[in-house]
Amino acid sequence: LEEPLIFEIADNQTTGVDLPEVDAGAADRLGGMARDADIGLPGLAEPEAVRHYTRLSRQNYGIDLGFFPLGSCTMKHNPRLNEKVARMPGFADVHPLQPVDTVRGALGVINELAHWLIELTGMHGVAMSPKAGAHGELCGILCIRAALEARGDAREVILVPESAHGTNPATAAFAGYRVEDIPATPEGRVDLEALKARLGPDVAGVMITNPNTCGLFEPDMRAISDAVHEAGGFVYCDGANFNAIVGRVRPGDLGVDAMHINLHKTFSTPHGGGGPGSGPVVLSKALSPYGPLPYTARTKDGVVHLVEEESADEFAREHFGGPLSHFGRMTAFHGQMGMFTRALTYMLSHGADGLKQVAEDAVLNANYILRSMEDVLHAPYAHSGPCMHEALFGDKGFAEGLSTLDLAKGMIDEGYHPMTMYFPLVVHGAMLVEPTETESKATIDQFITAFRSVAERAKAGDESLKTAPHYAPRSRLDETAAARKPVLAYTDPQ
Amino acid sequence: LEEPLIFEIADNQTTGVDLPEVDAGAADRLGGMARDADIGLPGLAEPEAVRHYTRLSRQNYGIDLGFFPLGSCTMKHNPRLNEKVARMPGFADVHPLQPVDTVRGALGVINELAHWLIELTGMHGVAMSPKAGAHGELCGILCIRAALEARGDAREVILVPESAHGTNPATAAFAGYRVEDIPATPEGRVDLEALKARLGPDVAGVMITNPNTCGLFEPDMRAISDAVHEAGGFVYCDGANFNAIVGRVRPGDLGVDAMHINLHKTFSTPHGGGGPGSGPVVLSKALSPYGPLPYTARTKDGVVHLVEEESADEFAREHFGGPLSHFGRMTAFHGQMGMFTRALTYMLSHGADGLKQVAEDAVLNANYILRSMEDVLHAPYAHSGPCMHEALFGDKGFAEGLSTLDLAKGMIDEGYHPMTMYFPLVVHGAMLVEPTETESKATIDQFITAFRSVAERAKAGDESLKTAPHYAPRSRLDETAAARKPVLAYTDPQ
Amino acid sequence: MRYLPLTDTDRSAMLDTIGASSVDDLFVDVPEVARLDGPIRDLPMHASEMAVEKHMRSLSKQNLAAADAAFFLGAGAYRHHVPASVDHIIQRGEFLTAYTPYQPEIAQGTLQMLFEFQSQVARLYGCAVANASMYDGSTACWEAVAMASRVARGKRRKVVLSGALHPHYAEVIKTMAKFTKDEIAGSEPSIQAQPDNEGLIARIDEDTSCVVVQYPDILGRLPDLEQIAEAAHAKGALLIAVNTEPVALGAIKSPGELGADIVVGEGQSIGVGLQFGGPYLGLFAVRDPKHVRQMPGRLCGETVDADGKRGFVLTLSTREQHIRREKATSNICTNSGLCALAFSVHMTLLGEKGLRQLAAENHRLACIAADKLAAVPGVTVLNDSFFNEFTILLDGDARQIVRDLADDKILAGVSLARLYPHVDGFTGGLLVAVTETTTEEDIETLCSALKEKLS
């Protein structure tokens, strides 16, 4: 399983395209900037290129190959219809700056998806342009900041629970806020009293994940929201775990002001080895006027409009009775159209009934795993009641010298992608398992058998786990060496 | 690498489609034939189905994964553009019996492809409907038979060289002919004198492969054709090896009367694990009137017509001055449209210049392998001069107890599909290697290194070859047991 | 030359190794008269992917795609919705670019799929064994006739064809019989509500090797196969049942359970699509395992490997041409492997439940269409019973009406005159097929258009 680098098999004379031999000098209006140096790009004919990438692909694990129990990442099946729809010429072969009369269908997709997101979350508005979850978080926090500034209220602090995703504090800091932790209760939930005690005129808002990263629903959510609002702040909810409640609970009913939605999680646009994603942000009535440009709006005549710099003020005056207080633009163009088409296709396929079933099956699968494992693995919050769509375990009881990492790598040899490791930080050697709703009982039963067996080996001190995986394309890789003297690009041999 | 059967993981309640629950009894006009018994078909939801087939696929070897040196089968790269074109709605979503005015473009594809085939072979006409090479052979032999019958000449014998593909004698027999062998010379070619001696009023024709299955061009081809024609017979040429000469030599110039063309070989429609193929048959002027229905014809006004039973006589009278003597219909509808679009796309991509280069590179690659191997492997016809697009080796010099089969299985462990084994029959332990033109020199050099090493092991008597492959999804399978007590369908466990 | 990896540098180096001065030296065996001195004239030079795609797209756009019309064509090729995942799977390079699985150690993907496919087809047809596919329904049908002749050891020369067998299928049999000297007792369909079983049975005699009956038949009717099977068996003949719409078998009894000995058909409805007629998928199965060794085509069987693991191989290949040459049961080599995969994936997505729902939905919509058409003045519905296709009789020239309606993007069906150009009295006949892809709006469109045409 050794596939050379393209730089090792290709040359600068081979090409996999047929283009005319143009005499570059013939028509040079490059104003003296014409390139003379070689770039150094390797080329392959199509047969070799297809083979190179096909072989490379086979060193990857993906949902199409097996179960991906990755907590807080919702790696579910990616329907192939979505891929087909995204490639329809009217979506894929359309320029973002075409005259709006030539893209009414594309705007219709954005507007229809926005409607679904608003209805599913019980919110008032949605900003569609953020490019991914973290970008959406930034959007939400900026909306809060814009709303506060609009009332002349400079606040400096965002409260974040210690169990939060790393993006939460990073985002708050990126937006110029100071980040303070909120402690957790022994049951794995936000400590309401501690939170209330910290609230005050300097707190712009809180960032909460619900269901939280321990896999638990925050039963005090409504109370938290009320307390924050009363103190003049806003509630940001991290939407990474929306899969647990979609169709069953609406964040808007819990007092949330802003929540990003990872279309590549709950709404199944493929993860693609790291992206692209899409992170629309649903907004409460209080925050809606402060969302970014551009946005779409359907007027009473049924026409979907694209509102961007060109028309924002005019449109707002005409339809909302005044200029909008948008906070600006977060990205060029209008957002991740390719993800919008996939997500809308997925929503229409499931429908309101199907999405409710999604949440129920996801939660059912997770609780089934929790209850099937708690006798062999430490499950710190198993006593707190049912989990939501993910089950959390810790490394308590492992033999000396064996770690969560070893167990995870052992799962690779069993044919599974490892669970999320060492997150959330509040549990020692945490393992967060999210089965999603697209796995069958048979698959989950097989996984439980394998998971139990590897857990027993970790408790019994099986040394072979320390060098796992043994049956993967590579054995453990030296990450320290990689970071100590980084080799980040190919260098031609001398 | 154990993937269960669908029957073992699926059930009759699960489905991967969303269809309405129709009360079957509600509108029953089934005339008493309504089904009551269960069929016993297993169903899977889409996530499980995609995973099952994705996993299965990974137990296969294909061109996309590596080199496929399979003689007489021309396993070359399958361009992805061809796949895209075949799926255009105007080709894929069109019914064969639509009014012809609604399918002029589809008929245009057939006619344009026919033009290419006629020009590339220097022939007079082409029958497009045969479904695969063997079907095309049958078509060609039936044309010969029809032409002979039209002149009241009942002949009974078809001559076939002993090195021929199995389909040749099978086809001749299927068409009601007696098959007789033609011997080969020590140089691996048809024995012209022996052939001439056998010709006579009972011989309907000969079936010849040129380049022949020993990988050699028949330099006497023109003389063979002349002799056969003089004796009142016809010359059928097996087109399996057309890749060696496409664009450089036209079979029509060699006196051939009929030749099938495997679009899935020379013209790169994918082999698909065994099909579908397509086998158009080019015909000489003498045979053209006897081809099957339907066919397409472009009249002087530029319109492409579909000529089938409905219009055959009328059309022939109008445009050819008399009814046509077609021998009938070989298949429903008009042939393998999906292969036509792919083949035409491939031809247009290469063009006349590119196709000539195809033959040259294919022959160059084969000779390179022949000359790089002849010092370690017995190459029975290496002294006959250059080979064409494939190189032939025998097992002379192997250690006692080791066979061509063992060497072939050893090549699997080196990461290659084995070469064609034990064919042609005229060479003991034959190994026929066809590199095609879509492999790079680097790939071929690696292959030669591996091939030499395994050949040396076979000569040295390396016992481990007898149990090869060792690194494949399966070790050697018991084919005898499979045939002795055939299990050809899944049976539910009791 | 984007598919050719050799560079000029490579070519020179390789010629050096070979000891040739130019590539022309490698073609010395070609007689001089036959050597071409340059690229063939009258053919264009190579073109970019973009240019080729544009050319092919323009040809594609000269056709009226079914999705852009109100669509009612059938007659042996049916338009069904194929799930997107089917096309995804068949484009996996490991399936698409694999060879025939003669090397089973590295072809278990194809082989296991074929074993599953054979099992699905056998169950659908009510048979013991199905093969790994034929070219299409019509050639499978001819192969069945040839097989029946082998089963009768060539001692019975007569083949009785139902008048309501698809005329293309009948043509293929008649064409081949011209050479094999089988006697074909065929006829044209009679335009009546019920198939003429009695007439068919009357033609069976002691010289008959087989009776070929389509079910549902070309007019959409449902012949009583059980009655015909009994009559055939009584004379020592085999019943060959032909099915061109596998979806029907989700709603009606299988030919095997009704007594057919060989069941063949067209599998295109499941997974494959219309494709202007090809590639399609020939299905071939036998009810009695004792007939297996007379079957044509490839068979995949279960076995074990040297380590005792279950695996699959092509088996009983002593029937086939590459082993048995002129004594083979058929000359078939390449079959419809990738279409078989498409069929199998689609069938797995359907499952028992989905196929039955699909069949019920087809039948429901066909009943609606029949009722609505019957209400149009000048239209008579012929069939008492049908699955998803039936015959209507128009007060007019159906062939011309079909052509006229096509201008308004209505593809109204297949006229009997197109199928039987030399038979009188079929002028008004039109086959109308209705599937789950047909909307009630499409049905209304057709009815309105006919109403206008016929008034």
Add this chain to the structure above:
Amino acid sequence: MRYLPLTDTDRSAMLDTIGASSVDDLFVDVPEVARLDGPIRDLPMHASEMAVEKHMRSLSKQNLAAADAAFFLGAGAYRHHVPASVDHIIQRGEFLTAYTPYQPEIAQGTLQMLFEFQSQVARLYGCAVANASMYDGSTACWEAVAMASRVARGKRRKVVLSGALHPHYAEVIKTMAKFTKDEIAGSEPSIQAQPDNEGLIARIDEDTSCVVVQYPDILGRLPDLEQIAEAAHAKGALLIAVNTEPVALGAIKSPGELGADIVVGEGQSIGVGLQFGGPYLGLFAVRDPKHVRQMPGRLCGETVDADGKRGFVLTLSTREQHIRREKATSNICTNSGLCALAFSVHMTLLGEKGLRQLAAENHRLACIAADKLAAVPGVTVLNDSFFNEFTILLDGDARQIVRDLADDKILAGVSLARLYPHVDGFTGGLLVAVTETTTEEDIETLCSALKEKLS
């Protein structure tokens, strides 16, 4: 519910194991006020694949696809021909459905591809190191500004923007600066044949962290980066070069060799397609390796595994949010991985030779278009120099003319008024982009239409 494999039987069995009587028991923590009593009203119920496909197709058909028009739009998004094999590769399940490669042992496919991608981008940009992608060009541009501020340790607060930076990019920077309190020194482009380098250089001072210059710029002109780099470096500021058309770099000098310190851009032209604006591909590279630890986003690096085999891992992740939380260099997590794959495959198919040919062909056609447009009365071509996009000035309202021509399936370009709605004097300005997908016939069509409009 075709994506949900659990059957009701499974569900009951699993509830039994859990010890719950119904799935409602698992949602007990939800406050009663927030529990929904059924599927959400105002949303439709589930639908078949066929129905959904039909709905989405009808929305798709309400758009004018570029392939169906004479197409001249650019302004940061360019239409190029993408080889079919690119889409084939990115649909391989192993790439499409893989996760972020945090488990390198089973993610070498993604990781090696990223290493190759980083190397290709670094070479194209003339830089030492490129990261594994950002969301798009505009966000990459903002991240570069933020990075420059980190390099200056927050001590320089002024960001100098070229007036000819894409206005959306400038907007993103201005938006973010409202919160980070950076001072933005920007301007609008001046409508002249050459960019105003002197004016730009005059705005650089000792408080400037970076200068941001687009190359080619929004009007298609080619600013002399070398001169600006020298001026910036003289004041201790970094030069950020922004490129929105990577194909151009096949014909013009790379920003790195001209002295840019950070090079960012939009990679959509190679492999990704138009897609109505997203997903696109942010490229990010630095010339000097010493700046690597201030870079945002993922980096893939080479290492060895326990057996000494070469392998790849995500590295230097101490810069990232999941390790460093509020001290991270960026909050970015998900990036444009699959678009990076598409870029890398397309770039590998092009290679040095293909990219240079592609660039030359783009430039050749653009020169033809410029000459033909210049000959149209009422049209003035602004640019002296350009790559494949240039600005023309019309005697009329370009915005309205663009809208009018769209009715005739001519997508004539991007009007400056669309990009700069609040700037006066841009009424007649129109950006015209020409690529290898533009035919000379398209150019004639545009010229004739403009001739008619402007007469």
